[in-house]
Amino acid sequence: MIEKTVNTKTDETSTWANYYQKLLKAKHILNMKKIGTIGAGRIAKAFAKHVVKMGNEIILSNKTGGGRLDDIIKNLGPLAKAGSLEQVLQCDIILFSIPWKEVKEALSKINSWRGQILIDTTNAATFPDFKPLDLGGKTSSQLVAELAPGAKVVKAFNTIESTLLALDPRQGGGNRVLFFSADDLHARQTLEDLITSLGFAGVYLGGLSESAIQQFGGPLITRNFILLN
Numbered sequence: 001m002i003e004k005t006v007n008t009k010t011d012e013t014s015t016w017a018n019y020y021q022k023l024l025k026a027k028h029i030l031n032m033k034k035i036g037t038i039g040a041g042r043i044a045k046a047f048a049k050h051v052v053k054m055g056n057e058i059i060l061s062n063k064t065g066g067g068r069l070d071d072i073i074k075n076l077g078p079l080a081k082a083g084s085l086e087q088v089l090q091c092d093i094i095l096f097s098i099p100w101k102e103v104k105e106a107l108s109k110i111n112s113w114r115g116q117i118l119i120d121t122t123n124a125a126t127f128p129d130f131k132p133l134d135l136g137g138k139t140s141s142q143l144v145a146e147l148a149p150g151a152k153v154v155k156a157f158n159t160i161e162s163t164l165l166a167l168d169p170r171q172g173g174g175n176r177v178l179f180f181s182a183d184d185l186h187a188r189q190t191l192e193d194l195i196t197s198l199g200f201a202g203v204y205l206g207g208l209s210e211s212a213i214q215q216f217g218g219p220l221i222t223r224n225f226i227l228l229n
Contacts, residue, residue: 033190036088037061038106039097040072042162043121047095048072049166050198052079059083059091063098063106085109089116093194095157096144097121100133104147113150117187120144121158123216132217140215141181141208152187155211156180156195159220168199174228175201179220181211201227 035051036059037044044060051058057079062069069082088094089110098106100122124133124140135143145153157165159179169176178200182188188204195202205214214220 033093034091035059035093035095036083036091037095037097038085038088039095040069041097043157043165044095044097045072045076046162046166047097047121047157048076048080050169052076054197054199055079057081059088061085061088063102089113091116093117093119093190094151095119095121097157099127100124100140103144107144107147110148113148116151117190118144118148118151118153119157119191120153120155123158123221125216132215139208139211141211145183145208152182152184153208154180154182154184154187154191155208155214156191158216159214159222160224161222164224169201170199172226172228174226175199177201177203177225177227179203179205179214181205181208181214183207203227 040060040062048058059081061083073080073082120141141155178195192202
């Protein structure tokens with residue numbers, strides 16, 4: 001019995017030590033990267049809240065600017081700034097969070113990409129009946145990637161509701177799970193580092209063609225999982 005208890009504690013200590021080392025490494029990598037958003041809705045605000053909490057700056061943009069964006073920035077604090085689309089495109093990691101019906105028009109305004117990581121949070125659904133759109137056998141992120149040639153598209157931050165996403169991801173002795181998909185190896189590793197730094201547990205699903213299970217209508221939508229440490 002004593003031996004079992006000691007081994008359990010050792011395992012727990014080892015697990016926390018490994019997680020802490022991984023967290024420090026991820027934060028060091030991300031401190032060298034600029035983060036921005038295209039869109040400033042509920043998902044973007046929740047994302048930005050976690051980014052500033054970990055000590056990183058973030059630039060938020062939307063299609064209108066003005067007072068609403070100013071209020072969002074004020075609530076997020078001094079590490080958050082309002083910026084233009086051009087300023088956001090200078091970032092290394094860009095959260096893309098706008099209604100699906102606006103995706104094509106928004107991306108058509110961007111002439112070129114220089115390898116930025118584009119986090120696609122969009123959900124291809126009809127409103128107000130909330131039914132998944134027929135995308136012709138492709139995933140929504142595959143279509144986003146086609147509209148953003150030169151960007152390294154990843155799918156993430158779209159499976160849980162914004163109110164839940166905004167909460168502390170450290171729950172019940174573990175970390176809230178964020179599922180993600182990516183074709184590019186560097187983008188995959190960077191996103192995993194970002195998710196870890198924000199306090200979540202990243203679960204990689206595969207390439208963008210496999211992201212159907214996390215897009216609207218898929219089995220992972222609105223599911224809340226905690227990965228125990």
